[in-house]
Amino acid sequence: MDKLVLVLADGLRADTARFYMGYLAALEEGGRAHRTQFPCMLPSLSRPLYATLITGRAPIEHGVVSNDQPGVSCGETLFHQLMQSGKRSAAAAYYFFYEMLSGERYHPYQHRLAAVPTAGLGAACWYHADEYPDSHTLADGEALRQHYQPDFLMIHTMGSDHAGHVHGGGSDAYNMAARVLDMQLALLIPRWHAEGYHVVLTSDHGMHPDRMHGGTQPVERDVPFYWLPHDRSRPALPLAQRDVRAFLARVLLGAG
Incomplete structure (x- = not known):
């Protein structure tokens, strides 16, 4: 039975990952990781691209086209597909995901640990502050993995995105956020x-030096994709961001 951890590093540019994440580069040099990159869908904004990654559809197709759509569902997702196949899923992620999966507004004093069983998510830990440290999100995710033993675990970190919005893409602080995430990984x-999990790392969008994203320039669109198997398996990597859902499904289910 294949198991997988997806690390979604918010706002991580492809060139930043390539130049500053030395552990991932070491795995690649040693033949234990495989890397590609592709442009994110448009608009290059978080909530629309979260939905794209878990639905396999473009924002103009799934209808989530702005960050300012609280409580809007994105429809059927990878989590639903896994549930229908008897697979268990868990997530440590930003609250936008809770809203898209549940179709309701997130309330921090009510939903912090709320699962969304109707959407196929059996266990979760949500955060709602952009400055929530990556170390805490990773610890939340690992605690879920140890306690619930999910087949699929999504860990969504915000460190690069937060540093980019405060200091700009390509700044020292932005590059350091990538370095720190790499050292934690x-x-x-x-x-x-060792526990038999494959690992995928990718991002939703990049980051412009002007401290924003949402446009069409490569620094805002180009995102990394790393395949980090626990064995020597090497499936064909996705060619586009909308193909990520199908790739994850193939690994977990053996089908697109």
Whole structure:
């Protein structure tokens, strides 16, 4: 039975990952990781692209086209598909995901640990502050993995996005956020591999030096995709962001 951890590093540019994430580069040099990149869908904004990653549809198709659509569902997702196949899923992620899966507004004092069983999500830990540290999100995700033993675990970190909005894409602080995430993953990926989990790392969008994204320039659109298997398997990597859902489904279910 294949299991998988998806690390969704919010706002991480493809070039930043390539230049500043040395542990991932070491795995790639050693033949234990495989990397590609592709432009994100448009608009290059978070909530629309979260929906794209879990539905496999473009924003203009699934209808989530702005960050300012609280409580709007994105429809059927990868989590639904896995549930229908008897797979267990968990997530440590930003509250936008809760809203898109549940179809209701997120309330921090009510939904912090709310699962969304009707959407196929059996366990979750949500955060609602953009400055919530990546170290905490990773710890939340690992606690869920240890306690619930999901087949699919999504961990969504915000460090790069927050640093980019405060300091700009390509700034020292932005690059440091990628370095710090890489050093934390160096401690977790071997643990996940030892437990039989494949790992995927990708992003929703990039970050412009002007501290924003949403446009069409490569720095706002080009995102990394890393396949980090626990064995030597090497499936064909996705060619576009909308193909990520199908790729994850193939790994977990053996079908698109």
